[in-house]
Structures are given as C-alpha cells and as structure tokens.
Amino acid sequence: MTTPHRPRNPRGHGKRLRTEILTAATELLDTGGDERTVTLRAVACRVGIAPPSIYPHFLDQSAIMLAVVRQSFAELTHRLRAAAAAVVDPRQRLHALCRAYLEYAQKYPQRYRVMFGDLWHPVVDGGVTPDEVTTMGAEAMRLLVDSLAACVASGHSASRDPAVDAIALWLGLHGLAHQRAVASWYPWPADIAQRVAIPLARLVNAR
Structure with a gap:
C-alpha cells in the first residue's frame, strides 16, 4: 500500500507533526474498535507519512498509546x-x-x-x-x-x-x-x- 504524500513541515514545526500523529491515533482508537487498530503503519498512513517518520516523536506504539x-x-x-x-x-x-x-x-x-x-x-x-x-x-x-x-x-x-x-x-x-x-x-x-x-x-x- 502506498503511503499518501504529505508536505514536509517547515523547520521548527515538528510539534505539528507530533500533534497530527496523536490525533490520527486517537481517531483510529475511536473508530477501530480497540487499541489493536492503532499500529504505527495505520497511524502513518492516516497522517500521510512513512512509518519511520514517527520515531522522532514516539519510540513505539506504546508511547503513542500513553500519549493518548x-x-x-x-x-x-x-x-x-x-x-x-x-x-x-x-x-x-x-x-x-x-x-x-x-x-x-x-x-x-x-x-x-x-x-x-x-x-x-x-x-x-x-x-x-x-x-x-x-x-x-x-x-x-x-x-x-x-x-x-x-x-x-x-x-x-x-x-x-x-x-x-x-x-x-x-x-x-x-x-x-x-x-x-x-x-x-x-x-x-x-x-x-x-x-x-x-x-x-x-x-x-x-x-
């Protein structure tokens, strides 16, 4: 599956991407039934980034869930x-x-x-x-x-x-x-x- 293209955040706007990742994870939890739907791949796809782009903000899925x-x-x-x-x-x-x-x-x-x-x-x-x-x-x-x-x-x-x-x-x-x-x-x-x-x-x- 191809990851949707997302424009790169301007320098100094990394917090915006973190917020978008957290929002995507929360939406997946709300609509997916339970936390098993909140995977790094699913979150990345929803935001429109590659999964490795999540790591500077969250080390793993558990870190995302804790933020949620x-x-x-x-x-x-x-x-x-x-x-x-x-x-x-x-x-x-x-x-x-x-x-x-x-x-x-x-x-x-x-x-x-x-x-x-x-x-x-x-x-x-x-x-x-x-x-x-x-x-x-x-x-x-x-x-x-x-x-x-x-x-x-x-x-x-x-x-x-x-x-x-x-x-x-x-x-x-x-x-x-x-x-x-x-x-x-x-x-x-x-x-x-x-x-x-x-x-x-x-x-x-x-x-």
Missing part, C-alpha cells in the same frame, strides 16, 4: 472543570460532575476503556508507574472531592470523610460507565446516575 491516555485524562478533567464552574448550588454541582463524567465515557468509550487498562495498560504496556497513572487522574478526583466537601459544608451531604466517599462515588460511576458500554442494549433508568450518586455521596436534603 494522558490527553484523554486531560480532556476529561477539562469537561469536569467546565461542568463544576457552570453550577453554583453544591448538590447540583456534584450531579453535574457525575453527568459530565458519564457523558465522556459514553461519548468516547474506547478512550475511556484504554484510560483504565484493558488490552493495553499504561503500567504493564506503557512503562509508567502506578503513581504516575494516579497523577493523571488526580485533578479529576480533586474536583470530585472538593464538590463533595462543599456538599458537606452546605448540609447537602452527611459524609464524614469526603476524600474516601469521593473514591466510593468514583467507583460507582466507573462501574456504571463500564456496564453502559458493555450492555448498551439494557433499558437503563433515566435517573440511574442520581441513584448511584445519592447513596455513595451520602446526599441528604439541605438543612
């Missing part, structure tokens, strides 16, 4: 931050965060799955430490903890440890996101996100 994971965590965090900023009421802000989290997982199921490891795992295949993976999602978790703490302060939550209960809430959201992905045919209740969030976040009526 890092970018996906950044995108998720951006969406959560925007959702939190748009709501004043603490209880409604927490619900908005939960919805934004689930919406991201539903819109980008392949990205979401690879973020938390499946066929490709950042620790096993990407060569990063568990602490580094935790750091990628640290700001997203902080937003959840801060939102739950605000609910406690305003009398909307009976939580005595927002940091721990936020982890329980995340596990509930993660489980729901996964089940929605593998059983999209199931008639999920329209308020299922609230049914998960309310008990795990220990939400109560405002005093």
Whole structure:
C-alpha cells in the first residue's frame, strides 16, 4: 500500500507533526474498535507519512498509546472543570460532575476503556508507574472531592470523610460507565446516575 504524500513541515514545526500523529491515533482508537487498530503503519498512513517518520516523536506504539491516555485524562478533567464552574448550588454541582463524567465515557468509550487498562495498560504496556497513572487522574478526583466537601459544608451531604466517599462515588460511576458500554442494549433508568450518586455521596436534603 502506498503511503499518501504529505508536505514536509517547515523547520521548527515538528510539534505539528507530533500533534497530527496523536490525533490520527486517537481517531483510529475511536473508530477501530480497540487499541489493536492503532499500529504505527495505520497511524502513518492516516497522517500521510512513512512509518519511520514517527520515531522522532514516539519510540513505539506504546508511547503513542500513553500519549493518548494522558490527553484523554486531560480532556476529561477539562469537561469536569467546565461542568463544576457552570453550577453554583453544591448538590447540583456534584450531579453535574457525575453527568459530565458519564457523558465522556459514553461519548468516547474506547478512550475511556484504554484510560483504565484493558488490552493495553499504561503500567504493564506503557512503562509508567502506578503513581504516575494516579497523577493523571488526580485533578479529576480533586474536583470530585472538593464538590463533595462543599456538599458537606452546605448540609447537602452527611459524609464524614469526603476524600474516601469521593473514591466510593468514583467507583460507582466507573462501574456504571463500564456496564453502559458493555450492555448498551439494557433499558437503563433515566435517573440511574442520581441513584448511584445519592447513596455513595451520602446526599441528604439541605438543612
């Protein structure tokens, strides 16, 4: 198969090619079904370069996948931050965060799955430490903890440890996101996100 011709980047524009490689890999992941479709040859073909042109930017396929994971965590965090900023009421802000989290997982199921490891795992295949993976999602978790703490302060939550209960809430959201992905045919209740969030976040009526 002939590689499509792509104009050479002007000197000093190497970062543009790196961005194009990452974009191509993400598109292949989104449309290809899973990370096995993200090969160096497939990425190069989509960008319009020869496979060796990838090496100055990414050493191998695992390096590309790790960059996709890092970018996906950044995108998720951006969406959560925007959702939190748009709501004043603490209880409604927490619900908005939960919805934004689930919406991201539903819109980008392949990205979401690879973020938390499946066929490709950042620790096993990407060569990063568990602490580094935790750091990628640290700001997203902080937003959840801060939102739950605000609910406690305003009398909307009976939580005595927002940091721990936020982890329980995340596990509930993660489980729901996964089940929605593998059983999209199931008639999920329209308020299922609230049914998960309310008990795990220990939400109560405002005093």
